[in-house]
Amino acid sequence: MRYLGRPVGATIAITLVKTHPSAGEIDFMATAAIPTIPTIPAFAFPYLSNTDDSDLSLPRGESPRIAGSGLQVLVVEDSPFARKLIEQALFGQPYSLIFAATGRQAVDLYVQHRPALIIMDWMMPDLNGLEICRRLRSISFEAYTHIIMLTGKRDKQSVVEGLQAGADDYLTKPFHQEELIARVAVGFRTVELHRQIQAKNKTLEKLALTDPMTGLPNRRAIDEWATRELSSAARNNFSVWVIAADLDRFKYINDTFGHNAGDEVLKHFSKILKAYTRKSDLCGRLGGEEFLIVMTHATRADVEKAAERIRTEFEMAPFEFSGCNMIATSSFGVAGFEANSQTQPSFATLVSQADAALYQAKRTGRNRVEVASALLS
Numbered sequence: 001m002r003y004l005g006r007p008v009g010a011t012i013a014i015t016l017v018k019t020h021p022s023a024g025e026i027d028f029m030a031t032a033a034i035p036t037i038p039t040i041p042a043f044a045f046p047y048l049s050n051t052d053d054s055d056l057s058l059p060r061g062e063s064p065r066i067a068g069s070g071l072q073v074l075v076v077e078d079s080p081f082a083r084k085l086i087e088q089a090l091f092g093q094p095y096s097l098i099f100a101a102t103g104r105q106a107v108d109l110y111v112q113h114r115p116a117l118i119i120m121d122w123m124m125p126d127l128n129g130l131e132i133c134r135r136l137r138s139i140s141f142e143a144y145t146h147i148i149m150l151t152g153k154r155d156k157q158s159v160v161e162g163l164q165a166g167a168d169d170y171l172t173k174p175f176h177q178e179e180l181i182a183r184v185a186v187g188f189r190t191v192e193l194h195r196q197i198q199a200k201n202k203t204l205e206k207l208a209l210t211d212p213m214t215g216l217p218n219r220r221a222i223d224e225w226a227t228r229e230l231s232s233a234a235r236n237n238f239s240v241w242v243i244a245a246d247l248d249r250f251k252y253i254n255d256t257f258g259h260n261a262g263d264e265v266l267k268h269f270s271k272i273l274k275a276y277t278r279k280s281d282l283c284g285r286l287g288g289e290e291f292l293i294v295m296t297h298a299t300r301a302d303v304e305k306a307a308e309r310i311r312t313e314f315e316m317a318p319f320e321f322s323g324c325n326m327i328a329t330s331s332f333g334v335a336g337f338e339a340n341s342q343t344q345p346s347f348a349t350l351v352s353q354a355d356a357a358l359y360q361a362k363r364t365g366r367n368r369v370e371v372a373s374a375l376l377s
């Protein structure tokens, strides 16, 4: 970047007009009050011999970044002079600026840096501002990007088109520096509110899918996950297994030792479930003393072994409640299908088959693992 190095005093105003060579748009007309800029660039003095502003264009193949703190602003502007004015306007603000001189560069930089805010010119050599807006809005990122259209197009129809294309705000050239600063700040406020709402939504979503007592996924989470896994199993031919688990004589524990003891048993069983299943399996609590384990990419023998291990560990690991060592037991029913199976029942069918096997385990003495009759035939 080269300046003449001509120092200026306090507040000055410059007015410049430059006509766009192709579109005929008044591409640049800025009235800028510049309070603290130490030097004025060469192009501000047309009467001087060296008025070529080509030294302000982007270096080939790269996008210059101006040091600043975290908040990124992508400036999409083909005119080097306009870029410079925006840079000057935001000078001293807590933003780091990235520049794009073409529409395609804007899309690339957006994907690469995901800036929180974009200042977008309308008339560009390749894609126009409307097309860029539409393209950016079609790329889905979690974090919101606020787009300010900054253009010489002043008619109301253009304002409407810009906003409809995905811009959040519309500013016309010549722009007022303080107004640009204020609108950028408004943009960042919007982005921050968006971020807070997203964070809250995520927390609520997580709560809606979690059993508060054990921290395990609840029935809704299990349904959603298992449905996804089953449709993937249909495409990719892998095995899916459902284990219905139930604590034995849970009502007796609750009635004899109180609900706090019952809660402790549920938490204790959940810990064992998590400890003795793979991360890729899903263990959830359906409600009461009923649990469900969904396993994929395993053989029937592996699944039976896993259920047997959980059963044994739970039986062997007494837990303490009110100074007493207590032992509880659990029963299991296994249903599912192997990889490359001819028939792949629905999740509801698998759950009812596993439930029937669990009932069989209860009926034949509890504290055991039974396999669904569909697997035995």
Ligand SMILES: [Mg+2]
Binding pocket: 027, 077, 078, 079, 121, 122, 123, 124
């Ligand atoms: Mg332009």
